[in-house]
Amino acid sequence: MAFPQRRPRRLRTTPAMRRLVSEVRVDPAQLVLPVFVKEGLTESRPIVSLPGVHQHSLAALDDVVEQAVTAGLGGVMLFAIPEVRDADGSGAVDPGGILNLAIARATAAAAGRLVVMADLCLDEFTDHGHCGVLAHDGSVDNDSTLTIYGHMALAQARAGADVLGLSGMMDGQVAAVRDALDAEGFTDTSILAYSAKYASAAYGPFRDAVESELTGDRKTYQMDPANRREGSVEADLDQGEGADFVMVKPALPYLDVLADVAATSAVPVAAYHVSGEYAQIEAAAERGWIDRRSAHLEAVTSIVRAGADIVLTYAALEVAQWLKER
Numbered sequence: 001m002a003f004p005q006r007r008p009r010r011l012r013t014t015p016a017m018r019r020l021v022s023e024v025r026v027d028p029a030q031l032v033l034p035v036f037v038k039e040g041l042t043e044s045r046p047i048v049s050l051p052g053v054h055q056h057s058l059a060a061l062d063d064v065v066e067q068a069v070t071a072g073l074g075g076v077m078l079f080a081i082p083e084v085r086d087a088d089g090s091g092a093v094d095p096g097g098i099l100n101l102a103i104a105r106a107t108a109a110a111a112g113r114l115v116v117m118a119d120l121c122l123d124e125f126t127d128h129g130h131c132g133v134l135a136h137d138g139s140v141d142n143d144s145t146l147t148i149y150g151h152m153a154l155a156q157a158r159a160g161a162d163v164l165g166l167s168g169m170m171d172g173q174v175a176a177v178r179d180a181l182d183a184e185g186f187t188d189t190s191i192l193a194y195s196a197k198y199a200s201a202a203y204g205p206f207r208d209a210v211e212s213e214l215t216g217d218r219k220t221y222q223m224d225p226a227n228r229r230e231g232s233v234e235a236d237l238d239q240g241e242g243a244d245f246v247m248v249k250p251a252l253p254y255l256d257v258l259a260d261v262a263a264t265s266a267v268p269v270a271a272y273h274v275s276g277e278y279a280q281i282e283a284a285a286e287r288g289w290i291d292r293r294s295a296h297l298e299a300v301t302s303i304v305r306a307g308a309d310i311v312l313t314y315a316a317l318e319v320a321q322w323l324k325e326r
């Protein structure tokens with residue numbers, strides 16, 4: 001019997017050898033922690049469908065940001081839950097609205113030690129829960145929404161956000177926000193475009209976290225999970241409109257799209273390991289069916305391997321800790 005000519009196992013023989021030949025090295029600096037702030041809270045409150053994740057009070061943000069800085073994270077992405085919602089999502093453009101207050105608080109706490117990002121979308125602020133305003137026939141009105149996004153962007157930039165995360169999937173939203181920012185002199189405020197955002201079942205726990213009022217779905221603006229090419233089209237359009245970052249979301253079920261986008265993108269590529277992806281790991285781990293730590297590390301490693309420069313994950317603090325230990 002002939003001996004095998006090639007023995008790839010040689011490079012797997014010891015932990016030291018495996019460390020030496022590892023193709024992907026995740027760094028805490030590329031991780032972003034999503035953070036929820038709820039108006040009127042005095043104490044942080046756990047989110048049942050997202051074990052380990054909380055709705056925070058405004059004041060608690062100081063501590064959360066400090067933890068993120070200590071862990072060496074690259075940034076935080078802020079989401080907010082207002083006490084009052086209306087048809088136009090007016091709380092989003094109000095300088096005293098909870099998200100804008102949270103941006104100001106987080107920016108002050110961060111003091112330049114990490115990047116403060118804010119969700120730019122109306123779904124947390126509308127009483128119907130859609131990412132845009134509605135036309136008379138009940139459909140989501142793309143172009144009226146763009147005007148509001150422009151106002152929202154200015155409120156967020158004035159509050160001090162470094163990066164605006166455009167997650168609403170309206171056509172032309174990047175250009176509209178870029179124009180609004182530049183016209184007021186906010187030329188240094190960056191745009192992270194949620195370019196290839198799919199209408200996914202994996203946003204369930206997030207909707208609990210933000211107490212979403214949505215009935216129905218977002219299929220007229222978020223992408224069909226069946227479509228791969230369209231992910232690259234969306235990412236190209238957003239870069240053409242001036243996006244500083246593009247994103248693919250969710251992450252693990254869309255690694256093909258992520259790899260496509262990363263192969264041609266001229267700007268940094270982010271991926272969002274979303275709430276339902278996180279919750280699946282947590283639920284299985286709770287039952288003892290999978291190992292939590294290895295599952296989270298494998299998820300983040302795979303997302304980076306597929307081409308993400310930046311990963312948003314609810315496990316960012318712990319992943320950073322595990323990376324240091326390894």
Ligand code: PBG
Nearest residue numbers: 121123167202203206274275276
């Ligand atoms: C919209 C937004 C959503 C998420 C991030 N931004 C919800 C949606 O599109 O329904 C989901 C993130 C997650 O599930 O972790 N503002």
